[in-house]
Amino acid sequence: MMREWWRDAVIYQIYPRSFQDSTGDGVGDLNGITQRLPYVASLGVDCIWLSPIFTSPQADMGYDVSDYTDIDPLFGTLADFDRMLATAHELGLKVITDQVLSHTSDKHPWFVESRKDRTNPKADWYVWADPLEDGSPPTNWHSHFGGPAWEFDAMRGQYYLHNFLSQQPDLNFHNPDVVAAILDTARFWLDRGLDGFRLDTVNYYFHDKKLRSNPPAKRAGPQVMATDLYGMQDNIHNKNQPENLAFLEQLRSLCDQYTDIMMVGEVGDMGQRSIDLMAQYTAGNGRLHMAYSFAMLGPDFSPEHFRRCIEGFQKGAPDGQPSWSFSNHDVPRHVTRWAKHAVSEDAIARLSCAMLMSFEGTIGVYQGEELGQTETVMEYHELTDLQAIRFWPGIKGRDGCRTPMVWDSTAPNAGFTTGTPWLPVKGPQVAHAVDLAEASNDGILQFYRDTIGFRKTHPCMTQGKTAWIKLPDPLLAFTRSVDDRHLTCVFNLSAEPVVLHVAGSGTLTGPQNATLDADTLTLPGNGFAFIDHADKLKLKV
CATH class of the missing domain: 3.20.20.80 (Glycosidases)
Structure with missing residues (x-):
């Protein structure tokens, strides 16, 4: 295939x-x-x-x-x-x-029809809900753009759900x-x-069909007022x-x-x-x-x-x-x-x-x-x-x-x-x-x-499976292998140079800014290397 x-x-x-x-x-x-x-x-x-x-x-x-x-x-x-x-x-x-x-725009013909009343053919195409007894929104869900995820619509006398802008009402996929x-x-x-x-x-x-409110998010340390209210909840009922x-x-x-x-x-x-x-x-x-x-x-x-x-x-x-x-x-x-x-x-x-x-x-x-x-x-x-x-x-x-x-x-x-x-x-x-x-x-x-x-041209890059190499920070390293071909990829995620010892035979290939001299691989700050090899290769700092 x-x-x-x-x-x-x-x-x-x-x-x-x-x-x-x-x-x-x-x-x-x-x-x-x-x-x-x-x-x-x-x-x-x-x-x-x-x-x-x-x-x-x-x-x-x-x-x-x-x-x-x-x-x-x-x-x-x-x-x-x-x-x-x-x-x-x-x-x-x-x-x-x-x-x-x-979600759609509130200008979409579907929503224009849906908001007219509670009995039209598209009345249930969006997420509508009655206010609570005190007039507040049906749940505590937040919008990504600030404030409640519910907008009250006087035409229907109900709230509609919007996870983003109030101009972006959520469709009711339960329909x-x-x-x-x-x-x-x-x-x-x-x-x-x-x-x-x-x-x-x-x-x-x-969305949660039972319209259950979200619990607060679990945060380590003292709680402070977040700029993004959405992140203050564990959003388990309004998505996923x-x-x-x-x-x-x-x-x-x-x-x-x-x-x-x-x-x-x-x-x-x-x-x-x-x-x-x-x-x-x-x-x-x-x-x-x-x-x-x-x-x-x-x-x-x-x-x-x-x-x-x-x-x-x-x-x-x-x-x-x-x-x-x-x-x-x-x-x-x-x-x-x-x-x-x-x-x-x-x-x-x-x-x-x-x-x-x-x-x-x-x-x-x-x-x-x-x-x-x-x-x-x-x-x-x-x-x-x-x-x-x-x-x-x-x-x-x-x-x-x-x-x-x-x-x-x-x-x-x-x-x-x-x-x-x-x-x-x-x-x-x-x-x-x-x-x-x-x-x-x-x-x-x-x-x-x-x-x-x-x-696109190296078989290990297109089809190779990844095996991780354990190295200390700031090094990220793994080998991608297909059949008997191996490509070890090493990246220095810091601005300081790093020197590694190499056990095994390999050749630098592809784009790189490192040097491989006998058993020593030198990576400059933000350096990287791709090493082609047939047999096992070991790296250590």
Whole structure:
């Protein structure tokens, strides 16, 4: 049986608003993406993932969908989408899109009808509940955007559930008509030739039908008022319900009617719970093809953390498929996030690329990551992210990682738009422009191309199983093996050089910045090495 394309794929995430504007309105669009697809293909990636492009009032930048089967005019038309999809396929790129199924916009016709009264055909398509006797919300659940996860609607005299903005009411997946309608929207895009879905908030589809309140979160040490109220609860009743699995099996069954389709679900949790859910949601052959985790998208940068994430998944779902990323559109860029561990921005960009590309599973790269792009420092008056505006300055928000791609350092707005960009293009970001990167034979962009190429051509990187090597901090090391071929991967997660003793015969290969002299491996600060060997190799400090 032929190995599925997504098994060791590198997926490139495009944030359409910020990739390329073709009209001069300051917002990226589908035709702009089509224009830049040759560049994406030149990286050696296998697939592009598009953040939402569907019809939306844009209260949450497209994650509030008002029509699941059409393109928002901000990004173009269905014809533009078809042209982009055809171009991608011609270049050998698969295409998946964000599917935001747990909730819609409050402007969606389904919700407009549902809120009219308690007896209309879609009255039970959303999560409605009566107030408690004192008028307060039905449960203590919090929204991710602050305040209760319930909004009172005077038209119905009831509260509706919203895990995110109040403009994003949650669908009632306990209603089979809702499930059928959602499956129809997925079928629409599969029939159009889409290669799969990135399922947003995949563990939020079902809520506790008994509407039980959440207990407080368990925290070590003194409790302090959190900026994020959501994190003050153990969110066991508003997400991660067992019914999620049955729905995913229905969606998988639909996808299996087509050829080479892949579903990757975003597990919206942190820490060990995220790893446990990844294992549960990918177990067997009837659920998600793989799970996308936030486990590596935080500040933790230690060998123990990375090993715990990967090993935890290996133990929990030995036949499952993980998807690992260091950056995306919701978190600060990792070059900035991990700066305190770095010799320099370039050093941490190279180290993180080498690490990520060596991990077993599917890999995600966020646009600009291949340029060593840094987080944009935002001022309050520049913000568009409602979460940041509400919680400023306690939460800086997501605008800093969403600023436009920088293509041409000599052009206005770095070639992103001829108009006024929706988010600012600033000097520190322009310094990483594609034209400057292309002019360098040994820069970050070329390093990404080389490392992706190494991952795709070395059999241990594509199919090798991972065996961990016990070394003290700050070293992360493991061997990936297939048949009688072995590749030992060693990473120095500190800014200080480290020397290791090597017992056995091996050869440095692929991208590396270490030296192997007889039995001594020297790693500079943020250094890394790939050692090819046939027999056993032992490392010790």
